[in-house]
Amino acid sequence: MKKLSLMALCASTAFSMSASGNSDLDIANKIRAEGFYNSEVMHTLQYLTDNIGPRLSGSPQMKEANEWTLKQLESWGLKNAYLDPFEFGRGWTHSAASIDLISPRKVSFHGIPVAWTPGTNGDVTAEVIMFEASSIEDLKKYKGKLRGKILMMGEGRTIGEPQRTIFKRHESSDLGKMKEFPVNRGPSHRSDRHPHYHETSKQRYLFNKALNKFLKEEGAVAAVYRSWRQGGLVGIWGKSHQVGNTFPIPAMVIEAEQYNLINRLMDDGDNPKITMNVKAKFHDEDHNAYNTIAEIPGTSENPKVVMLGGHLDSWHASDGAVDNGAGVAVVMEAVRILKALDIKPKNTIRIALWSGEEQGLYGSRAYVEEHFATRPKPTDKDEAALPSYLWKSPGWPIQPKSDYEDFSVYFNMDNGSGRFRGIYTEGNVAVKPIFGGWFSPYSDLSTGTITNRSTGGTDHESFDDVGLPGFQFIQDPLDYSSRLHHTHIDSFDHVLEDDMKQASVLMAAFVYQAAMRDDVLPRKPMPQGPSKLQKEQMQLKSDKERRKRERDALRALEAQKLIEK
Amino acid sequence: MKKLSLMALCASTAFSMSASGNSDLDIANKIRAEGFYNSEVMHTLQYLTDNIGPRLSGSPQMKEANEWTLKQLESWGLKNAYLDPFEFGRGWTHSAASIDLISPRKVSFHGIPVAWTPGTNGDVTAEVIMFEASSIEDLKKYKGKLRGKILMMGEGRTIGEPQRTIFKRHESSDLGKMKEFPVNRGPSHRSDRHPHYHETSKQRYLFNKALNKFLKEEGAVAAVYRSWRQGGLVGIWGKSHQVGNTFPIPAMVIEAEQYNLINRLMDDGDNPKITMNVKAKFHDEDHNAYNTIAEIPGTSENPKVVMLGGHLDSWHASDGAVDNGAGVAVVMEAVRILKALDIKPKNTIRIALWSGEEQGLYGSRAYVEEHFATRPKPTDKDEAALPSYLWKSPGWPIQPKSDYEDFSVYFNMDNGSGRFRGIYTEGNVAVKPIFGGWFSPYSDLSTGTITNRSTGGTDHESFDDVGLPGFQFIQDPLDYSSRLHHTHIDSFDHVLEDDMKQASVLMAAFVYQAAMRDDVLPRKPMPQGPSKLQKEQMQLKSDKERRKRERDALRALEAQKLIEK
Structure with a gap:
């Protein structure tokens, strides 16, 4: 009896939700069905890794990958597709x-x-x-x-003794710890910290x-x-x-x-x-490298820009499957799913497959500078003569371009094929409740952990550095860092199909939600560069480290003399 | 006060033991000092692996290893050293x-x-x-x-997903489980089980x-x-x-x-x-392979024979460091320690470094057959024409040679560089209290777990198969099975020095103790071959498996036909 009444209740709830036009849940059903049962994600990955192979920035194989991804995106119905060149090198x-x-x-x-x-x-x-x-x-x-x-x-x-564990999924204790915010890490914009390592x-x-x-x-x-x-x-x-x-x-x-x-x-x-x-x-016939860009144009009167992407370039030791064929296949799959569902987004959805990431985020930095914001070049002549990644600090203030205001968000994927367990807000607390709601229809697929911590080392940084919302998901670590990252076994066999499908569905869901908002996502305060206090503290730290290095070198020299006596 | 009295008690106990000439503890002190502080075990291993390299049975490098080990053993004062040939192949x-x-x-x-x-x-x-x-x-x-x-x-x-753990030491729970005897594994002599896999x-x-x-x-x-x-x-x-x-x-x-x-x-x-x-x-200039043999001759009137050894041959993919340079270096180190201490053993200590192990224990089998026991050749003409390892069952009864009775024990090492955590008695319960006593002065180095289980796959089997005591130690698994065994990274870097020293000391201790006994070690009952009942049971099992294979093949064929329709 009890059982029956519960079932009846469930059925009626489900019916009323659908009838009430809860589009969040309707679209979740559709995204899940398309992403799980009509998935193309492993085919995309396989072509990239088996047929094209390694995609070193600036190489003919990378160019082939640019052209193939462009063709694929167009064949799925994306518009305004082109290869975006930037000066790279040999x-x-x-x-x-x-x-x-x-x-x-x-x-x-x-x-x-x-x-x-x-x-x-x-x-x-x-x-x-x-x-x-x-x-x-x-x-x-x-x-x-x-x-x-x-x-x-x-x-x-x-x-010596090797690392004991090579394959790992996040335990709930790991995810719990990640939620605690480390105050002492400094300001939430990387560019507000003094880059004294330069x-x-x-x-x-x-x-x-x-x-x-x-x-x-x-x-x-x-x-x-x-x-x-x-x-x-x-x-x-x-x-x-x-x-x-x-x-x-x-x-x-x-x-x-x-x-x-x-x-x-x-x-x-x-x-x-x-x-x-x-x-x-x-x-040397062409010193440019290329990003692949394509769009699902927004349908509102004044569409904002929602971006997703990952770097298409790889190292040359293997086929760049987890780094970062996986990320590319997932973001491509996300737009394929949305096109297959024939959604009409309010905002423009733009996919970007970057080049030059492995050498220092060249592609995404060039794109952000071209479209969203520039910064003054160094005034010091010697410094200005160095490659830009060696400039002691990016110039201040940041100079927004006309598209800056209408930019909403960039979602990146680049940490292997591990499933999405949550997301890093990069210290942007205002997006937390929004992302919480977006995770909700997928609570059976992901814990949806939201941490205000930052994560670095990939292309969302190029956006975050100029004050634009750019995010990476929390992924299960698997064996990415323990043995695959930049090694000769980064190949198709080490990508997990179920995880790829899960990530594709969540990526599609997040992009869809951002594309259906009336406004852009909330931002952190505009980065202003390190304060005087921060600069002084960093200088102290840097001096202390230099003195320690000098002391160590002196001791080593004295020890050497003792030995030689 | 309490502390003081305990210390006084300890000191007096230690003193009285030494004064009373407790040679077991005196020798333990000496073996430990020589094995820990004058160790040559890593030098031996390094020459074998770095300088000689892979030692495939029958290859010139294996011959070089035979000659080098012979020279080393002689330089440490061992006698009656020679290379023992046996017919191997190309x-x-x-x-x-x-x-x-x-x-x-x-x-x-x-x-x-x-x-x-x-x-x-x-x-x-x-x-x-x-x-x-x-x-x-x-x-x-x-x-x-x-x-x-x-x-x-x-x-x-x-x-798919890789094994999570690649490096492991035995937990006390693992060792505890190992002590339980599995009755249903059949008789304790391998040769008493019907080798129907043949x-x-x-x-x-x-x-x-x-x-x-x-x-x-x-x-x-x-x-x-x-x-x-x-x-x-x-x-x-x-x-x-x-x-x-x-x-x-x-x-x-x-x-x-x-x-x-x-x-x-x-x-x-x-x-x-x-x-x-x-x-x-x-x-093809020489179709023999060679075992390296050397002795510390016994001093009693009628010395028994105590053997220790491990296979010197390796595969060719790397330098054969954990399989089995480690075992060779440890048994060589054990005799080096005993010579350095200038012990005068009652019984003869004989070291044997086998060849042909990787292809099927050829060297140790040939040695056992030459010295200790033979078995009748198959009567079936077709079977006799096959290589001996394919004979359906070894012939019965076992025919002991004159040295059979004076053979005491053989200790083998061949499971990587993991330290000795105990020993397998191969079902010989009579040695358990003896080994227990031998482990006692080393309880700070090893749990000294004694299991009556058997362990297979290496040269002690050649002894056990003809009813002679042959043993392997329980070793920490480390990364031997997970990644080193027979792979291209079986090289010097993956051998753990501390574990090698521990094993050398325990190997020396066991060999010393066996060499100071008046009599040979107790044996299991002489193997007689499988009983009629065992043969019937095995035949039933074998028939059942054959029928299952036939059924599976038939089903696969039918499924194939359905697909092709």
């Missing part, structure tokens, strides 16, 4: 690479070229030499010693310029780097992609275990020899 | 190997040749074809289709002979196998090492992720092409 690809130990015994190593380093023009065979330099002083020690040698770039390190970056940039010159003059023939991952994973990266700043010799990353082997053989006086062979090519 | 090495996808796009794959397969004689480039055959019937389907093709050996498999092995052996002939006749050019590990680990193995039974075409194992990529491209009709290049060589 393109680079490699087609083959091998590295073998040939003496004291033969071992085929597992290595991958460092991006933007030249090929070898056939086999290069040479003795190795340990090379540890991080300052121009250090370089002098190697004067006259490098000719004809392959450089081992730094001492090997003991590997001093170190600048030193490194200037040192690298000197290093390039030195290695060329001294006639070193190649360089070998140790993977920063262990367990056979080759974790890669790149040298400068800027015209006129190319690393002068072929360079490869090899497995940490293999690097350590060479190092131990050197320590034992076994005089190891290596043969390296890299086929690599620079593509 | 030697094989590879010096370089590469495999690249060249169409529809270029990818450098990470692959390692399958042991005992021929080289390519330069680049081999061909289209791939899926090849799934496990019976002579299956081969017929491929008649005329393989010429000039590279074979993909079986469908790829979805990878029927399957025999079928596979005969199929492989047919496959070799078929692939040669049909003109396939190479074969690619999927690593049985995921996450970029190349897990390898070998084809037959027997003269006259060599796999006819070059074969490589590649990363599972890369194999799956080819598979998906095939499914999409992208017609993948591969280039393979393998430099491999057979060594």
